[in-house]
Amino acid sequence: MRGVLITLEGIDGSGKTTVANALANSLPEARPAKTFVFTSEPTHGEAGKILRSLLVDRSSEISEKISRAKRMEELCLFMADHANHLARTVIPRLNDGAIVISDRYADSTVAYQGVTLKSIVPKPRDWIKEVYSPWNVTPNMTLFFSIKPEKAIRRIGFRENKEKFEQFDFLKEVDRNFHEIIKREPNRFVIIDGEREADQIAKEAFEAILKLI
Numbered sequence: 001m002r003g004v005l006i007t008l009e010g011i012d013g014s015g016k017t018t019v020a021n022a023l024a025n026s027l028p029e030a031r032p033a034k035t036f037v038f039t040s041e042p043t044h045g046e047a048g049k050i051l052r053s054l055l056v057d058r059s060s061e062i063s064e065k066i067s068r069a070k071r072m073e074e075l076c077l078f079m080a081d082h083a084n085h086l087a088r089t090v091i092p093r094l095n096d097g098a099i100v101i102s103d104r105y106a107d108s109t110v111a112y113q114g115v116t117l118k119s120i121v122p123k124p125r126d127w128i129k130e131v132y133s134p135w136n137v138t139p140n141m142t143l144f145f146s147i148k149p150e151k152a153i154r155r156i157g158f159r160e161n162k163e164k165f166e167q168f169d170f171l172k173e174v175d176r177n178f179h180e181i182i183k184r185e186p187n188r189f190v191i192i193d194g195e196r197e198a199d200q201i202a203k204e205a206f207e208a209i210l211k212l213i
Helices: 018-030 046-055 064-095 106-116 124-132 149-157 168-184 198-212
Strands: 004-009 035-041 097-105 141-146 188-192
Touching: 004 064, 004 106, 018 035, 018 046, 018 097, 018 168, 018 198, 035 064, 046 064, 046 106, 046 149, 046 188, 064 097, 064 106, 064 124, 106 124, 106 168, 124 168, 149 168
Parallel strands: 004 097, 004 141, 035 097, 141 188
Antiparallel strands: none
8 A cells, every 4th residue: 555544542532633633734734745634433434323322322231231242232333433444445545645644543442442341351452453453454653642531531521422431430441551552562653742732732743744754
């Protein structure tokens, strides 16, 4: 593939979506000869639409068995959405030579579902990565926006329609999972301090991407 794949990762409240929006304005202006594709997961495909509705569904579970089944359903939807994203957007555009920038990608599924599945499968992070391994496309670079979970929760507190993952104890575990992923692939990640002002974060992300492309 001739293009470049860059992903933005971090726990909820890390500021990565704000940065993604800023990059969508600044990068094409800075490099007008290059083709940029800005995308995200969950996508707006069929599986992504179902996921988005599930993530704001706070209905109580009927039983532990149903809870476990719903968590597996959630994982399968994330994987189906990711596969659709690869097939319809990421791979074709990389083949065209574009620079694809995705707000969330497979690492988020490993980090988040690595928490939700910890009572269902052994070593869930490794298990999920193993399922992805034969068909996933590894990013050329991943920007990880680092923020303490307690500060992220304070930011999230101002949001309407918060998702079910946006809880302090849950995000602490997700944050640990992200750092374990980074330890295994340190050369792929650029860690950006997400606790600063949005314009400072966006500037560092912008400069990191320009160095790569």
